[in-house]
Amino acid sequence: MLHMRVDAEVYRDNSCTYEQHKCADGLQCIQEGSLCDGHDDSTDRSDEDPDFCRGRECRTIPETLVTLVKYDDGIQCINPYAICDAYTDCNDKSDEDEYMRKDYNCTDYYEKCPDGLQCIGITSTCNGVEDCTDKSDEDPDFCTDHNCTNHRFRCADGLQCIIKHRLCDGHEDCTDESDEEPNCCRVYSCLDYQQKCSDGLQCIFEFMMCNGRTDCKDTSDEDPDFCKGIN
Ligand SMILES: [Ca+2]
Ligand SMILES: [Ca+2]
Ligand SMILES: [Ca+2]
Ligand SMILES: [Ca+2]
Structure with a gap:
């Protein structure tokens, strides 16, 4: 809970949605993800209030299930992958501190x-x-x-x-194109979860066989006669 006093009437008239958070001024609704993220999102700046943020656990991003973390200041929540990524994410710059980075x-x-x-x-x-x-x-x-x-x-x-x-997936990934060298791909056994196209060269993922989308350059993965037997 915020430590500032909120006018009950205003609070009732401006109810926030499930994913939103009521700012301390009792007027503004902001997204949960904007709380303690280091940016002032509410006009009263209560979403970044140090006392409020210190006592609050960082959230887990629903889409990626990544749980945000606090760094040195114990206030701001950042993505753990943003620590030592060469870009400053913490307002106090602690995530890219030269001495810390060496030991991290x-x-x-x-x-x-x-x-x-x-x-x-x-x-x-x-x-x-x-x-x-x-x-x-x-x-x-x-x-x-x-x-x-x-x-x-x-x-x-x-x-x-x-x-x-x-x-041997049919696309050049090596700058010298050696990953698609025909003599190598011809004798290469695809990975367990892959299958060879009829050309004997290209490997595609099993789920790409007969999925209605052409993935083999020779179109063999969507050959009607072959797929009839599968489906
Ligand atoms: Ca960073
Ligand atoms: Ca390739
Ligand atoms: Ca690289
Ligand atoms: Ca396909």
């Missing part, structure tokens, strides 16, 4: 850039896209020595890692 262990599915400061997704290292602000995750010297971790495949150039199900 990234959250699940994230890992440190070679600089030891910034957290990026575990499949973002040597993936051909610059994710670290200093571009160190794509540094050729670093990537040459880097093991393609997390179920990834090394492209022929030895520099880039791609997610395994992108191998």
Whole structure:
């Protein structure tokens, strides 16, 4: 509950919806997600009142089930993935504090850039896209020595890692296009949850077979005779 006094009459006349929160002035309704997010959303600023926010638990985002966390100040709720992501999210800048970043262990599915400061997704290292602000995750010297971790495949150039199900999926993911090299794809067995198209080259996910959408370049996944047997 807010600690400020609220006029009962005004409160009744301006009832908020289920997902909304009544501001301390008793007049304004704001979304639950705007409470203690570090931005003033209500004209009376009660949604960011330090005493109110300190005593309040951070919410879980319904769509992603990610529970927000408080950092140094114990007031502002931020996404745990926003800690050490090289962008300032906390108003007190504590989520990107230089000294803290060195010791911070990234959250699940994230890992440190070679600089030891910034957290990026575990499949973002040597993936051909610059994710670290200093571009160190794509540094050729670093990537040459880097093991393609997390179920990834090394492209022929030895520099880039791609997610395994992108191998022989009919789309070039390696900059050297080695993931779609026909001689390799012909002898490649698709992953357990994939199937080969009739061309003997392309792997698609099982759920893409006979789903009414053409996924195989040779259209064999939607062949009427084949699908008749399946459905
Ligand atoms: Ca941040
Ligand atoms: Ca990258
Ligand atoms: Ca591919
Ligand atoms: Ca399909």
